[in-house]
Amino acid sequence: MIGEIAYRKEEEKEEEVEEKMMSAQRKYTAAMVGGGFPPAMKVVVVGYALTSKKIKSFLQPKFERLARNKGILFVAIDQSRPLSDQGPFDIVLHKLSGKEWRRVLEDYRNAHPEVTVLDPPDAIQQVYNRQSMLQDVADLNLSDPYGTVGVPKQLVIEKDPSSIHRAVNKAGLRLPLVAKPLVAKSHELSLAYDEFSLQKLEPPLVLQEFINHGGVLFKVYIVGEAIKVVRRFSLPDVSNANYQRVWVYRFLECLVLLHLLTKHTRSLCCELPPRPLLERLARELRRRLGLRLFNLDIIREHGSRDRYYVIDINYFPGYGKMPEYEHIFTDFLLSLVKSK
Numbered sequence: 001m002i003g004e005i006a007y008r009k010e011e012e013k014e015e016e017v018e019e020k021m022m023s024a025q026r027k028y029t030a031a032m033v034g035g036g037f038p039p040a041m042k043v044v045v046v047g048y049a050l051t052s053k054k055i056k057s058f059l060q061p062k063f064e065r066l067a068r069n070k071g072i073l074f075v076a077i078d079q080s081r082p083l084s085d086q087g088p089f090d091i092v093l094h095k096l097s098g099k100e101w102r103r104v105l106e107d108y109r110n111a112h113p114e115v116t117v118l119d120p121p122d123a124i125q126q127v128y129n130r131q132s133m134l135q136d137v138a139d140l141n142l143s144d145p146y147g148t149v150g151v152p153k154q155l156v157i158e159k160d161p162s163s164i165h166r167a168v169n170k171a172g173l174r175l176p177l178v179a180k181p182l183v184a185k186s187h188e189l190s191l192a193y194d195e196f197s198l199q200k201l202e203p204p205l206v207l208q209e210f211i212n213h214g215g216v217l218f219k220v221y222i223v224g225e226a227i228k229v230v231r232r233f234s235l236p237d238v239s240n241a242n243y244q245r246v247w248v249y250r251f252l253e254c255l256v257l258l259h260l261l262t263k264h265t266r267s268l269c270c271e272l273p274p275r276p277l278l279e280r281l282a283r284e285l286r287r288r289l290g291l292r293l294f295n296l297d298i299i300r301e302h303g304s305r306d307r308y309y310v311i312d313i314n315y316f317p318g319y320g321k322m323p324e325y326e327h328i329f330t331d332f333l334l335s336l337v338k339s340k
């Protein structure tokens, strides 16, 4: 990768000139980095610790090229070496799992408060668990002239599938229910249409009331203060006609079915949620969650003009699918350094 090679060269040269420089300035200059950056351009060094899947979807060549032109250099973090021995970085982008890695990041944040770590590991943990994921949206209880934003009624089942039926009745949840694994990184989703199917589910999971929403979902991508909304196909509404039988099925199978059913009969129409409502929601959640890189899955209740539900929050989602992400993301990275 061009960025890595350039960076290694820079490290070697840095040793040579270190004595002369005697500067606390951590920014890289073109002279230090070598080819690629115009002379005297301050280079923002972004260390990244991402899975190979994420690197492929996020660090696309067009994005890296644009970043380079704006003076941003992406450098792969080597997990086998101490973080403090690498860099120096201006920003660290990460999405890796494991307790040990979280500890490494926390130690690094404490030792290097001058580096912006996106985002704090503890804050990310909150949205990795579906029990706590939507808590801030519920607490916010947003309601203004543009609409209301809530969360579906939900219940956590830790274990014992035979107790689900009783727990559902006690909590007053109405069927059908969406069952999602408690750990948000797992994407297997089931629909339970009646009491019989409840005992077939495998805890630990979260049960959520299914909300009819016309088969359209809004993905709201958030990058710092920027937001971008796109429409996506979603699960079709549940009616008497399509749930006379008991169905518990995997989400993938469901998506194939959905795709076949809707391909020629539907287009992604309908109005986006009002911008001021989304801006307020994003602003509040950024602050409450302590995150800058996430997206929200939002649905509008069928038959309502302004009743919205947040059903999912994803940390560092698939930005490669967000229109204009290259410009939005690079501007965001530069703004972080500027604001320091």
Ligand SMILES: Nc1ncnc2c1ncn2[C@@H]1O[C@H](COP(=O)(O)OP(=O)(O)OP(=O)(O)O)[C@@H](O)[C@H]1O
Binding pocket: 152, 178, 180, 184, 186, 187, 188, 189, 208, 209, 210, 211, 212, 213, 217, 233, 234, 235, 297, 311, 312, 314
């Ligand atoms: N409460 C609900 N009411 C209606 N439909 C829902 C509900 N919850 C989820 N869905 C549907 O199921 C899909 C998957 O659910 P969800 O987004 O929670 O799962 P996920 O695996 O975390 O998805 P992602 O890939 O976005 O991380 C949604 O995109 C939506 O189509």
Ligand SMILES: O=P(O)(O)O[C@H]1[C@H](O)[C@@H](O)[C@H](OP(=O)(O)O)[C@@H](OP(=O)(O)O)[C@H]1O
Binding pocket: 053, 054, 057, 058, 095, 219, 295, 314, 316, 317, 318, 319, 320, 321
């Ligand atoms: O952007 P949306 O449609 O919300 O979907 C994302 C998921 O929510 C993320 O969990 C995926 O990222 P990870 O594979 O890093 O978990 C992410 O993977 P990607 O970055 O490889 O596209 C997406 O699948």
Ligand SMILES: [Mg+2]
Binding pocket: 297, 312
């Ligand atoms: Mg989702």
Ligand SMILES: [Mg+2]
Binding pocket: 184, 312, 313, 314
């Ligand atoms: Mg999700």
